[in-house]
Amino acid sequence: MTLLEVRNLRVTYPGGVAAVRGVDLSLAAGQKIGVAGESGCGKSTLALALLRLLPPDTRVTGEILLNGEDVLTMRWGRVRAVRWAGASIVFQGAMHSLNPVHRVGDQIAEPVLLHQKATAAQARVRVGELLEQAGLPASRATAYPHELSGGQRQRVMIAMALACSPQLIIADEPTTALDVMIQAQILSLLQRLVTDQGLGLIMISHDLAVLADICDRLVVMYAGRVIEEGPARAVHENALHPYGKALSASFPHLGDPASRFAPRGLAGDPPDPSELPSGCAFHPRCPEALAGCATDDQPLRDAGQGRRAACVHVPAPTVGTATEDTQGRAAPAGDTRSAP
Template sequence: MTTLLDVRDLRVTYRAPGGDVPAVRGVDLTVEAGGTLGLAGESGSGKSTVALALLRLLPGTAHTTGEILLEGEDVLTMRWGRLRAVRWVGAAVVFQGALHALNPVRRVGDQIAEPMLIHRTVAPGRVRDRVAELLERVGLPASRAGDHPHRLSGGQRQRVMIAMALACEPRLIIADEATTALDVMIQAQVLELLGGLTSEQGIGMIMISHDLSVLAAHCDRLAVMYAGRVVEQGPATEVVRDPAHPYASALSSAFPRIGDPASRLAPRGLPGEPPDPAAPPPGCVFRPRCVSAQDVCAAVDPPLYPVAPDSDGRSPRHAACVHVGPVRPGPERKELP
């Protein structure tokens, strides 16, 4: 398969009056053509910062290092003219909260047409037909092109955002909490639409959400973030069904399972709060909230270790926990209560 996106050692630090705040700390990700990568984690884990960094959409207070290779080109070293050419055409973003992302005083058809006119991907005489085609592709009648955003429902506005993202036929779509504000029925329709477009057109997608169940159902691979780092990654169904990192286990346990009375009547959560990014604890940053923490966890900030590697040391799953590393301290890892 062709690698569309290869993120290597991505680090993002925000400059603040009280000192620098590291929001993303050494993230590595890959997205293949026709593949979908889910990015999960609590609020403040760094998911949206990663999404915005991929196209250099972060504010001026952010300092970004590493490599973001989009079809072999490093986004972080692109000149502004080349970067403007890549946005919408090479990769596009479906932002969280379409009501705030859309211009309230412009008709939605004009907003869908704008990237096509800027990048000249469609002849001016065909723009109106292309807008109608895109609206119909996302399940809206072409007549809604003349409406302003306030005349559309939340689900319809989100579909307009998807149509805008598809306008220039990008190779990669980044969906940042694209269905958070929608009811479950519309959410299911939007997710089905995104999944269908990925498989039909062979594009890559990054789907960002705090909802592991949604990501497990619609993504090939899953990366779980905590305190600016990826703490577990691998095939989505495996990470959700049998998580190796205690944090991924806690996220999975927080969702009641249909048909399981125990999880419905006594759902398990995760006590405590994420660490202050400006002053993370020494060693493993998850240690203060981890029921499996041992003395070594205060001294070691574990890298991503392969989970159950085969004879040549390879594994489709990795977790940043000493309990899955080459030297496992103490007794076997306990499950979260």
């Protein structure tokens, strides 16, 4: 069952700054999708747009269908309910998201009291259950944010996100500020919660290796567009787009001395959304660019096996070979659909 369907989503900030340009995304219940890319590629803007958390003067067009209901056309009262009961978000940097003068238990209880109309006693019981689900003892409900470690605060944020039993969790780089061991624990917790409760998960990160470990599918964004998508492990280990290759190669691979001593990076930065280059937005940094890349933008091309990439070098799938659709299911042989 399709939980979330994003169709031709475009987000433009005041001044004509195109932060998201025609993104399509589909997520089934129980599925985990990773969204990767450098800072400035539109990942967080995409996440905020899904729950209408962008500034009011931002122009958002397209469709965001959550269980078939368009978030962009909902009344504000309905949006408030959906933000907790339908989908919730876990931000990076929990210390900036939690109120420092309120106990964490009270902050978790607030959406339970407001949206589930629970009594104070029922809310206290629910807070204890949520903290234990997130790997913390119920007694930590009386703590203030500054009394908790970074990993514990992030667990509080996850408990808060689960408060009203949402069907979708959006995690926007939830482990960026954590050390490696705590990061692994938080990622394992998210993975277990999604599996046990059948939730949908959109995980945003710049680290392809992390996403490949926990996600079913991987979406790579650049300059506000999806430029590659497919099974997470395949995209990480054998990216089709030069940008995906550069992202994967920028991290050293364990057991590979060549990558450990000489990791390959990518010169330059993503383009300013207000001054996008002509043609393929990646061509000024692309080591494989052709002359036509400077003038001709590339649509997502079906590459078979559930993979698509927006690059002139992407080969067409072999005719007669079974492919997979964007959900990873087997599609009829010879299916060569292209992106709209």
